[in-house]
Amino acid sequence: MHEHELESLLKETLTHYVDAHRDRVADLEYEVIEELPTSRPNPRPRWSLIAAGVVAVAAVFVVGLWVGLNFLGAPCHDPDVLCLVYPQAKSVSLASQFTLWEPVPMNGPDRSGVWWIRLPKDIKPGRYEYGFIVDGTRWVYDPRATEFVHTFDDKINSVLYVVPKEGREQP
């Protein structure tokens, strides 16, 4: 049997075999979603591995961890903060109309790989386009934005609306 014949047989057989059983995964996305936690878990130590006898020490550790996560993590719940999850980035900057497209380094990453930056306090109400620059070269739009625009050089900008009093509409 020639090489190409064997390869063709392999492809054909595997494809047919899978096609015949494809129904089994018809609802897989729903089954998977049902099992996922509603909030993304952060990497954390396996508590089960910590000796059962040191409950008191473990409790102190839990409290410490909670405090650490709340005070050291990115404040993405704050409407005045822009965030980007990018654990592998070495640096992330914000570039926007309100920075005159000058890259402004973002804080981070936190332990979940989130980079963040607080909007300037003196930012004026209005519509601003913006994006993130990863590792000094890669333009990344904000997936949490509610509006996007295509630029003339075929990139995508996110759009932020700064509202005068009632707060800022942002991703």
Place this chain on the structure above:
Amino acid sequence: MGEGELELIQRALHGDVDAWGEIVRRYKDAVFGIALGILGNPADAEDAAHDAFIRAYEGLHTFHLEKRFSTWIFAVTANVCKNKLRRERLFAPLKYISKLTKGSDPAQQLAQQERTRIIQESIDQLKPAYRMPLVLRYYAELDYKEIAEALGLPEGTVKTRLHRAKAELRRILEQKGVTGHA
């Protein structure tokens, strides 16, 4: 990376399970196919596909956003299958014969089914170390480099295993009288 895929992954990283559901919808056939090819049993493949997507979601922060997501999810799938094989010692021959061609000639259809059954059984007779790269190459259509990444092997080892896998498969098929396209 597919259209909008990076955005879906970013949303999933933020805890958006619906975004992950869309990823599952896009990749479930490929992931299931790989699992089926490696495990040779539809029920086990279904479990493995399910486990692979849960594990991938839990470990999504380890995925490098610049890389191809398909290679990464296939690697997760291959690992889930490898663990399953190791855990359950699942080396039994295929028990499920698929309903295959839709040709109008019943005799031809039967012959094609029989031929496919023999080939499936022959693939399943291969050692998992040979079967895994074979499935990733000829079902998932990954290149050598991607298979090497997925299986955590040097590229040279992947080439060697694929070569040996095909030689072994050819030998088994010839023993069973399958010599080429009918």
